[in-house]
Amino acid sequence: GAGVSQSPRYKVAKRGQDVALRCDPISGHVSLFWYQQALGQGPEFLTYFQNEAQLDKSGLPSDRFFAERPEGSVSTLKIQRTQQEDSAVYLCASSSLPGQGARYGYTFGSGTRLTVV
Amino acid sequence: AQTVTQSQPEMSVQEAETVTLSCTYDTSESDYYLFWYKQPPSRQMILVIRQEAYKQQNATENRFSVNFQKAAKSFSLKISDSQLGDAAMYFCAYRSPPEYRGSQGNLIFGKGTKLSVKP
Numbered sequence: 001g002a003g004v005s006q007s008p009r010y011k012v013a014k015r016g017q018d019v020a021l022r023c024d025p026i027s028g029h030v031s032l033f034w035y036q037q038a039l040g041q042g043p044e045f046l047t048y049f050q051n052e053a054q055l056d057k058s059g060l061p062s063d064r065f066f067a068e069r070p071e072g073s074v075s076t077l078k079i080q081r082t083q084q085e086d087s088a089v090y091l092c093a094s095s096s097l098p099g100q101g102a103r104y105g106y107t108f109g110s111g112t113r114l115t116v117v
Numbered sequence: 118a119q120t121v122t123q124s125q126p127e128m129s130v131q132e133a134e135t136v137t138l139s140c141t142y143d144t145s146e147s148d149y150y151l152f153w154y155k156q157p158p159s160r161q162m163i164l165v166i167r168q169e170a171y172k173q174q175n176a177t178e179n180r181f182s183v184n185f186q187k188a189a190k191s192f193s194l195k196i197s198d199s200q201l202g203d204a205a206m207y208f209c210a211y212r213s214p215p216e217y218r219g220s221q222g223n224l225i226f227g228k229g230t231k232l233s234v235k236p
Contacts, residue, residue, distance in 0.1 A: 035224075055229045056221045106224070
């Protein structure tokens with residue numbers, strides 16, 4: 001596609017509910033990042049994929065967070081047993097090749113705003 | 118660990134005038150990249166300008182320019198001839214090169230500066 005597409009745009013979940021957030025990167029982009037942006041804060045790194053391989057998950061805040069990219073394209077971020085502190089915007093970003101993001105900047109999606117009530 | 122600090126939560130500028138947004142960072146690395154991103158209400162992060170640390174020349178993109186002071190670890194953004202469409206959150210971001218200690222090149226962001234443009 002022409003850009004990074006994320007869905008849903010908004011998600012309201014009851015505390016304890018499981019949610020799945022989808023990221024569809026630009027076709028052919030190898031590198032994919034997930035970020036969490038709390039209200040009034042800058043985005044914080046969650047996890048990184050190179051094709052289907054999850055090479056870095058050091059930013060995932062707990063074992064309730066899980067991400068996958070099974071075919072090296074679409075990625076899903078899953079949050080189990082959501083809690084109020086999970087409320088945030090979840091951003092996805094991609095770049096064509098590792099290292100290209102630094103030269104040309106990553107392409108970000110518009111994010112999913114998750115509200116846990 | 119690297120950190121990025123934006124000390125101005127909010128800034129305001131008159132249309133057609135110039136404004137400077139501040140950013141400082143802390144790192145022990147000698148080679149890295151710095152970015153300014155714009156985030157409008159649509160939430161999509163849009164790259165404004167980038168700087169490679171090994172380049173002494175300050176980056177410029179049309180009305181946007183940076184003042185990169187490597188020794189002081191400062192990276193400010195200057196917006197000239199401000200336009201109403203410039204109103205947004207602006208984030209400064211740091212990135213290690215991917216080869217450095219196995220870094221995958223994720224971005225480290227500051228907390229942002231909300232820029233308002235007055236007509």
